[in-house]
Amino acid sequence: MLKKIILPILLGSSIASASEIIFYSTQANPLKEADAMRNDVLIDFDGTVKYLPQEAGPFFSRIQAESRTNSVTLGVLGALHGQYPQIKDSLDTVDDVIAALPSVSENATITALGKLGGDHQKYIPWMQATYLMAANKKALPYLPEGANINALTYDQLAQWGQNLTEATGSPKLGFPAGEKGLMHRFIQGYLYPSFTHSVVTDFRSEDAHKMWAYFRGLWKNVNPRSTAYNLMQDPLLTGEVWVAFDHSARLKGAFDQKPNDFIAFPAPSAKYGRGFMPVIAGLAIPKNTPDRAASVKLIKYLSEPNVQIKTLKATGFYPMVDVALPKDLPANVRIAGKAIALQANAPDALPSVLPVGLGNLSGQFNKVYSDTFQQIILRNADIDSVLNRQAKRLKTLINRAKAPCWAPDKESDGPCPIN
Numbered sequence: 001m002l003k004k005i006i007l008p009i010l011l012g013s014s015i016a017s018a019s020e021i022i023f024y025s026t027q028a029n030p031l032k033e034a035d036a037m038r039n040d041v042l043i044d045f046d047g048t049v050k051y052l053p054q055e056a057g058p059f060f061s062r063i064q065a066e067s068r069t070n071s072v073t074l075g076v077l078g079a080l081h082g083q084y085p086q087i088k089d090s091l092d093t094v095d096d097v098i099a100a101l102p103s104v105s106e107n108a109t110i111t112a113l114g115k116l117g118g119d120h121q122k123y124i125p126w127m128q129a130t131y132l133m134a135a136n137k138k139a140l141p142y143l144p145e146g147a148n149i150n151a152l153t154y155d156q157l158a159q160w161g162q163n164l165t166e167a168t169g170s171p172k173l174g175f176p177a178g179e180k181g182l183m184h185r186f187i188q189g190y191l192y193p194s195f196t197h198s199v200v201t202d203f204r205s206e207d208a209h210k211m212w213a214y215f216r217g218l219w220k221n222v223n224p225r226s227t228a229y230n231l232m233q234d235p236l237l238t239g240e241v242w243v244a245f246d247h248s249a250r251l252k253g254a255f256d257q258k259p260n261d262f263i264a265f266p267a268p269s270a271k272y273g274r275g276f277m278p279v280i281a282g283l284a285i286p287k288n289t290p291d292r293a294a295s296v297k298l299i300k301y302l303s304e305p306n307v308q309i310k311t312l313k314a315t316g317f318y319p320m321v322d323v324a325l326p327k328d329l330p331a332n333v334r335i336a337g338k339a340i341a342l343q344a345n346a347p348d349a350l351p352s353v354l355p356v357g358l359g360n361l362s363g364q365f366n367k368v369y370s371d372t373f374q375q376i377i378l379r380n381a382d383i384d385s386v387l388n389r390q391a392k393r394l395k396t397l398i399n400r401a402k403a404p405c406w407a408p409d410k411e412s413d414g415p416c417p418i419n
Contacts, residue, residue, distance in 0.1 A: 020048040021294050024062070025078030027127075027281050028315050029053040036314035045301050047294060056083060063087050063286060070288060075295045077123075077284040081113055082356045082406075084123055084282065092285040093120040097296050101303050103321040109349050110320065114282055117411040123282030124299055127308070127317035130278045131185060132264045132339050134232065134251045139242040140263075142167055150342050152268040154194065154214065157243075161221030164242060173222045174241030176250065177373070178230040184366045186245055187373055189277025191215065193352040193408050194270035200416045201409045203394055204387035207271065212376050212383045219377050227378065236262065248340065249316070252332040259331035266343035273350035275408075276343050280353070281317060312337075350408055357403035368394050391418050 028037045034053045042049045054062075059079065066072045067090035077091075084091070098105050098114070098121045105111050107125070114123045135149075142163040143149065147156045157173075164172040177183040188199050195211035196202040223241050232246035233253035244251070245267070254262050267276050283302060285295045301307060308319035309326065312333065318340045325337045343349065358365050372390045375381040395418045405416035 020050050021075035021291070021298050022073055023049050023051045023076045023078065023298065024059065024074045025051070025053050026056050026059050026080065026083060027053070027078050027317070029055065033315050037311075041302075041307060041310045041314050044307075045298060047297065049298065059083075060086055063090050066090075067287065072286050072288040073290065074286050075289050075291065076298050077286060078126060078281060079123075079284070080354075081123075081280040081282060082354050084116055084284065085356060088116050088118075088122055090286055091122045092287045092289065092292070093122065094124055094285055094296075094299075095121045097121070097124055097285075097299055101300065103305070104303055106322075107320070107345055107349075109351055110278065110280065110344060113280060113351060113353060113407060123284040124303065125320040126281045126283045126302060127311055127315065128278045128280050128320060128340065128344065129248060129317050130276060130340055130343065131182070131189065131245065131247045131267070132251065132336060132343070133267055134236060134244050134246070134254065134262055134264050136236065136239070136242040136261055137263060138261075139164060139172065149263070149265045150339075151346070152265070154218075154268045154270045157268045158214070158218045158221070160243065161218060165221045168242075171221045171223045172242035173218070174229060174232055174235050174244040175222060175226045176229050176232050176244075176246050177226045178228050180230040182247055182250070183373060184369045185247070185277055187369045188355070188366075189352040190245070190267050190275050193275030193350050194268070194272060195275075197272035197350070198409050199352055199355075200394065200398065200405060201419055203418055204384075204391040205419060208387060209383050211270075212372075212387070216377055216380075216383075248332075248336040251336065255332035255335040256330060259335065262335065264336045264339035266339055266346060269346075269348050273348040274343070274346050275350045275352055277352050277354065278344060279317075280351075353407050355403075356406040358397070358401045361397050361401045365394070365397055368397070394418055 028034055038051050042051060104125055110125050114121050114125055116122045144156045144159040161173040175183055191211055192199045196205055196207040202208060229235055231250040232244040233251050235241040236244055236254040267274060283299045289295050305321055305323040308321055308323055312318055318337055322341060325334050355362060355365055368390050372386055375386045376383055399415045402415050405412040409416060
């Protein structure tokens with residue numbers, strides 16, 4: 001049987017023949033990744049696929065235009081979770097597909113995000129990236145008694161930090177709180193969900209007050225140079241920091257250069273669960289697609305464990321299914337991959353997706369959380385005064401953007417409320 005991938009020549013003028021599936025994606029867009037998708041990932045599919053990576057603007061425009069004129073040529077869509085709400089009315093339901101993929105659906109918390117707040121599945125989780133904790137193995141003997149590194153609580157993290165300070169004479173916890181660091185993602189995706197089950201609505205709640213009081217206590221055992229750290233791989237490698245949080249891509253150097261010295265592990269948990277911020281890409285089918293059965297077949301193929309490994313090699317995104325990672329992968333992939341799977345599949349996993357619906361106000365939204373951190377933690381300002389002041393800024397931004405709530409906040413009809 002002839003199996004081939006058609007290389008697109010004119011992206012804008014591509015029209016599907018009866019025998020091909022157009023796979024239209026905002027992911028794996030760079031030339032190297034797109035070539036790997038065609039030549040490594042899709043090459044063994046029993047059928048013909050035209051892989052068309054596209055920037056977000058044209059991606060939305062074509063889907064909406066085809067849907068509006070009922071002249072759909074696209075077979076499978078690939079996009080980030082936060083990109084799907086804009087086109088959800090153009091998506092077919094895929095309840096039957098998720099039911100046929102138990103290896104994907106067993107992660108109920110991630111699968112539920114694919115319903116986009118409704119009752120029916122709108123996309124199938126495809127691949128993920130995320131933020132993690134990392135530790136020098138020298139720190140492990142100082143874990144609190146009875147602590148499980150893969151099921152740590154925030155109280156245990158605080159005790160661990162104190163133990164390390166007492167044992168070494170200097171603070172060994174570290175966070176990316178530099179100008180170009182991702183500290184705001186830790187606050188939005190990890191602290192707030194774990195302590196409040198919210199990111200926006202309960203921004204200034206009693207739970208939020210307790211969270212900031214906790215973090216102020218923990219910060220006493222954080223290396224003060226954290227305010228200059230942008231990538232945590234660097235202080236991990238120098239030994240300034242023994243335990244750190246960062247995006248997996250920003251820990252890569254430590255894992256690759258000294259794979260025998262470091263481990264990765266899931267983020268800690270608190271009152272409401274193990275908050276974490278996955279970057280999730282999903283696969284969807286447009287309504288009135290030319291050959292739905294073929295589209296379903298391609299999604300099932302892309303969900304196979306061996307194909308998920310090929311996708312990891314092509315894109316750097318990790319599998320959504322539980323799969324043993326081969327030993328020939330780079331050290332950073334093997335070290336981070338295990339922790340990513342443990343974090344996503346933890347019984348108390350609480351995903352907090354990247355902010356949705358903010359458009360060009362995203363930077364100002366992030367600044368609210370960064371400023372709150374700086375004022376409460378670095379300047380020791382009154383917690384309630386800061387939260388009340390920043391909540392007003394947050395409410396103004398959300399109302400300007402008309403942004404409804406996103407997970408883990410409860411769905412809202414209009415702009416996300418702030419209590």
